[in-house]
Amino acid sequence: MKFTSLVFRKKPLHAVMLIGVFLVILVILTIMSTQALASTTKHELDLVKQNNPGSSFEKTKQIMVASDSSSTIPTSNHVITQLAMQDPCLHCHVIGEFSGIWTPLGRWTLFGSLGLIFAFGMYRTSSVILNRKTWKPLTVRAVEWVDERYDVTKPLTDVLSKPVPRFALKWYYCLGGITAFLFVVQGITGIMLAFYYKPTPEAALASIQYIETQVSFGAAIRAIHHWAANGMIVMCLAHMMRVFIMGAYKPPRELNWISGVVLLMLTLAFGFTGYLLPWDQRAFWATTVGSDIAGSFPAIGNLALVFLRVGWSVSGETLSRFYALHVIVIPLITVGSMVAHFIMIRRQGIMKPL
Amino acid sequence: MSEKEQYAPGESIPFFPDHVKTEFKVVLGIVGITILVGIAGMIAPVGVGEPADPLNTPMHVKPEWYFLALYQLLKFTEGESGLLFAISLIIIGLLVVTFWPFLNPQKETNQKPTIFRLIITIIGVLIFIALTIWGEVS
Numbered sequence: 001m002k003f004t005s006l007v008f009r010k011k012p013l014h015a016v017m018l019i020g021v022f023l024v025i026l027v028i029l030t031i032m033s034t035q036a037l038a039s040t041t042k043h044e045l046d047l048v049k050q051n052n053p054g055s056s057f058e059k060t061k062q063i064m065v066a067s068d069s070s071s072t073i074p075t076s077n078h079v080i081t082q083l084a085m086q087d088p089c090l091h092c093h094v095i096g097e098f099s100g101i102w103t104p105l106g107r108w109t110l111f112g113s114l115g116l117i118f119a120f121g122m123y124r125t126s127s128v129i130l131n132r133k134t135w136k137p138l139t140v141r142a143v144e145w146v147d148e149r150y151d152v153t154k155p156l157t158d159v160l161s162k163p164v165p166r167f168a169l170k171w172y173y174c175l176g177g178i179t180a181f182l183f184v185v186q187g188i189t190g191i192m193l194a195f196y197y198k199p200t201p202e203a204a205l206a207s208i209q210y211i212e213t214q215v216s217f218g219a220a221i222r223a224i225h226h227w228a229a230n231g232m233i234v235m236c237l238a239h240m241m242r243v244f245i246m247g248a249y250k251p252p253r254e255l256n257w258i259s260g261v262v263l264l265m266l267t268l269a270f271g272f273t274g275y276l277l278p279w280d281q282r283a284f285w286a287t288t289v290g291s292d293i294a295g296s297f298p299a300i301g302n303l304a305l306v307f308l309r310v311g312w313s314v315s316g317e318t319l320s321r322f323y324a325l326h327v328i329v330i331p332l333i334t335v336g337s338m339v340a341h342f343i344m345i346r347r348q349g350i351m352k353p354l
Numbered sequence: 355m356s357e358k359e360q361y362a363p364g365e366s367i368p369f370f371p372d373h374v375k376t377e378f379k380v381v382l383g384i385v386g387i388t389i390l391v392g393i394a395g396m397i398a399p400v401g402v403g404e405p406a407d408p409l410n411t412p413m414h415v416k417p418e419w420y421f422l423a424l425y426q427l428l429k430f431t432e433g434e435s436g437l438l439f440a441i442s443l444i445i446i447g448l449l450v451v452t453f454w455p456f457l458n459p460q461k462e463t464n465q466k467p468t469i470f471r472l473i474i475t476i477i478g479v480l481i482f483i484a485l486t487i488w489g490e491v492s
Contacts (some may be wrong), residue, residue, distance in 0.1 A: 045413050163367065164373040166367060169373075174377070177380065178380065181380075181384055189451070208402050212400070212401070217396070219396050219399040221392070221469075222393075222395065224388055224391050224392050226395075226400045227391050230419075233420050241479075244454075245472045245475055246468065247471065249454060249462070250460075251455065253455070254455035254459075281406055281407060281410075283406065283413040285412060286417045289415050290417045290418075293417075293421070293424060293425060296441060315408075350368075354462065354463075354464070354468070
């Protein structure tokens with residue numbers, strides 16, 4: 001049954017009209033009060049302006065502080081109107097109140113949600129009275145609305161009702177899942193760091209110092225990104241050892257093992273490219289010797305070296321390249337490989353140990 | 355697919371909500387540890403070292419800990435032939451690891467191969483740790 005025919009079956013617009021009238025009255029009252037407040041204050045402010053030309057916000061604050069220090073409550077109309085004049089948020093603040101954004105925001109949220117609950121209650125009650133029907137929850141309606149169009153319930157149920165064998169509930173079966181979750185953590189904290197990080201040789205180190213000292217929780221985010229990277233490699237290796245020891249790579253799961261090895265390589269590539277980004281001595285020389293390892297390979301060594309360093313030595317170009325690899329190229333390949341890895345597990349199930 | 359999963363009643367739990375609940379607890383644990391790491395990071399930041407200077411090579415140049423064993427292996431081997439030996443060892447090792455399922459596809463009937471692989475893994479981890487520590491102190 002359709003949403004519209006269910007709710008507005010007999011007397012179509014009664015419920016809506018009721019709420020509409022209520023809301024209109026509310027809006028009119030609000031506008032009237034605001035207008036009245038604004039016009040009074042504006043009038044008084046004009047007077048204040050005429051009397052003290054060149055009055056500024058700082059000056060008003062001084063008046064306020066002076067009246068505070070002389071232990072009299074600043075009830076004088078003069079002071080309050082002067083303060084109100086400086087307030088750009090008169091529609092939110094109570095007159096003369098300089099509480100920043102949080103007090104009015106809290107007030108709006110509190111009274112707004114109460115109003116919404118009240119409006120919803122009115123709508124629901126009138127709908128039930130007018131239709132003589134049991135109320136259908138909004139969640140059910142939303143699901144039905146989507147299901148009518150895209151038919152999601154059945155495939156979703158199939159996915160969710162897949163049985164998980166009891167032998168796979170041991171702790172060492174969740175190492176791979178932890179790796180995947182740490183990848184998500186890395187993604188989130190990495191995006192946060194990328195908001196402030198600057199991949200140039202001049203600004204890289206300073207931007208990281210800025211993150212650690214000036215940005216709120218910047219030191220925490222960087223610490224999480226740093227340590228979760230190490231944890232991801234440890235978990236990746238532990239998962240690989242578990243699969244190796246239990247023989248879970250055997251046919252028909254060969255491709256799953258290979259995609260896992262690819263994911264390990266990508267994780268190491270993440271670590272290798274990410275290590276250069278602080279652009280301090282340790283990072284610079286670690287990258288130098290790291291790319292030396294790649295360069296010592298026969299036949300393709302020099303090619304790999306030049307590709308990694310963009311030239312024969314580590315420079316600002318290397319930093320740009322590593323940054324692009326670290327935040328765009330490797331994440332995309334990793335997500336693709338992870339999806340393949342998971343789909344294969346899903347199709348084949350978890351290997352039953354002996 | 356030869357071994358389609360068919361579990362006897364009682365041998366499996368439904369993915370939703372039972373297994374999701376268990377996994378959610380694991381995720382909560384990891385999030386808790388992450389927050390602890392974040393708090394530790396606020397107290398003792400990771401920090402940065404001296405600015406990079408291409409003209410000034412520091413005394414001890416080291417890669418990250420997970421490349422340290424590899425680096426030490428390459429440093430340990432001397433001369434052209436030694437380097438070639440180490441490199442070919444690494445390449446062969448990489449190929450063997452990647453294509454291992456094709457080298458060892460036999461079905462198993464007892465626990466013996468599992469224990470054998472466990473011992474191999476432990477030896478491998480010990481070698482890795484030894485090389486890493488050696489690389490760290492040298």
